[in-house]
Amino acid sequence: AVSRRIGQVYSRLLDMASHFDAVVDWPDEDIEEFELENYERQLTEDRDTLRTLLRTFERGRVMKDGVTCAIAGRPNVGKSSLMNAILGFDRAIVTSEPGTTRDTLEERAVISGVLVRLTDTAGIRDADSEAERQGVERARAAAGSAMLVIGVFDGSAELEDGDRETLALIRGSERAVAVINKSDLPQKLPEKELQGFFGPVIHLSARSGEGVDKLCDTIGEMFRGEPVPAGEVLTNARQAGEISRALEAIESALEALETGAAADAVLTMTEEAMAALGALTGKNARQDVVDRIFERFCVGK
Ligand code: GDP
Numbered sequence: 305a306v307s308r309r310i311g312q313v314y315s316r317l318l319d320m321a322s323h324f325d326a327v328v329d330w331p332d333e334d335i336e337e338f339e340l341e342n343y344e345r346q347l348t349e350d351r352d353t354l355r356t357l358l359r360t361f362e363r364g365r366v367m368k369d370g371v372t373c374a375i376a377g378r379p380n381v382g383k384s385s386l387m388n389a390i391l392g393f394d395r396a397i398v399t400s401e402p403g404t405t406r407d408t409l410e411e412r413a414v415i416s417g418v419l420v421r422l423t424d425t426a427g428i429r430d431a432d433s434e435a436e437r438q439g440v441e442r443a444r445a446a447a448g449s450a451m452l453v454i455g456v457f458d459g460s461a462e463l464e465d466g467d468r469e470t471l472a473l474i475r476g477s478e479r480a481v482a483v484i485n486k487s488d489l490p491q492k493l494p495e496k497e498l499q500g501f502f503g504p505v506i507h508l509s510a511r512s513g514e515g516v517d518k519l520c521d522t523i524g525e526m527f528r529g530e531p532v533p534a535g536e537v538l539t540n541a542r543q544a545g546e547i548s549r550a551l552e553a554i555e556s557a558l559e560a561l562e563t564g565a566a567a568d569a570v571l572t573m574t575e576e577a578m579a580a581l582g583a584l585t586g587k588n589a590r591q592d593v594v595d596r597i598f599e600r601f602c603v604g605k
Pocket residue numbers: 377378379380381382383384385386397398399400402403405427485486487488489508509510511512
């Protein structure tokens with residue numbers, strides 16, 4: 305199903321390129337004039353098709369491998385407790401001693417129908433021992449590559465430097481949720497400190513479990529999405545790479561078209577898109593253009 309869609313887009317681009325080339329190369333033949341505007345709708349549709357395909361790549365990754373999720377926060381905010389609350393059993397070591405979770409732990413859980421691979425990271429802070437320092441580095445790396453970062457804050461304490469770092473981390477990540485933990489205690493954390501974070505903010509108590517369901521629902525909503533038929537999911541990273549290359553080229557072509565660029569400039573970009581898609585389907589764009597010209601137009605006969 306994926307190659308069929310790619311093939312359709314390729315064939316439409318081929319129509320456009322061969323029409324243009326035929327007009328340029330055979331000016332004396334009776335070929336319908338090439339009007340760039342007539343292809344704007346087609347290019348827009350092709351752009352949307354490729355965008356939809358690329359979105360299935362993320363969905364495919366979610367279905368196959370699960371959502372990688374890092375739980376981040378300074379020591380003692382309750383990361384391990386939260387992980388345990390989510391998993392419903394004791395896998396991570398829960399302790400009141402800061403810095404005990406030296407390394408990262410990974411657990412899989414199905415949260416609201418979505419497979420989530422949770423990593424409890426070592427507390428973000430300036431570590432004194434070498435082992436701890438490495439743990440902190442790994443935590444930052446885990447958060448940097450995760451599809452979702454849960455930034456945990458201790459609602460019963462004032463904001464500290466480590467929290468500011470967590471905040472920067474969740475602001476810079478692809479998708480994030482801020483958890484204000486220890487809601488069973490009086491809140492001291494000034495909420496306005498989370499300014500600049502636009503994702504969901506959830507108050508909960510990892511200790512009592514109150515509010516954990518709300519966090520799970522939020523995660524489910526973020527990743528569940530519409531089910532996609534298995535055959536239409538893009539699973540291959542190389543394919544996804546070529547498709548995004550084609551998509552970028554079509555987006556540039558549309559931009560150029562809107563700003564009134566010359567037809568040959570727009571065509572150069574669509575040919576770049578064809579080359580990217582051709583690399584996936586084993587086609588040679590140049591040769592195909594020539595063939596299509598002879599198929600469609602009565603030229604050189
Ligand atoms: P981590 O260092 O971020 O992993 O934090 P822990 O999960 O080890 O928790 C640090 C301390 O905070 C422990 O004493 C926990 O029992 C306590 N704690 C964690 N969550 C809550 C909560 O929701 N309410 C209260 N009152 N204490 C909590």
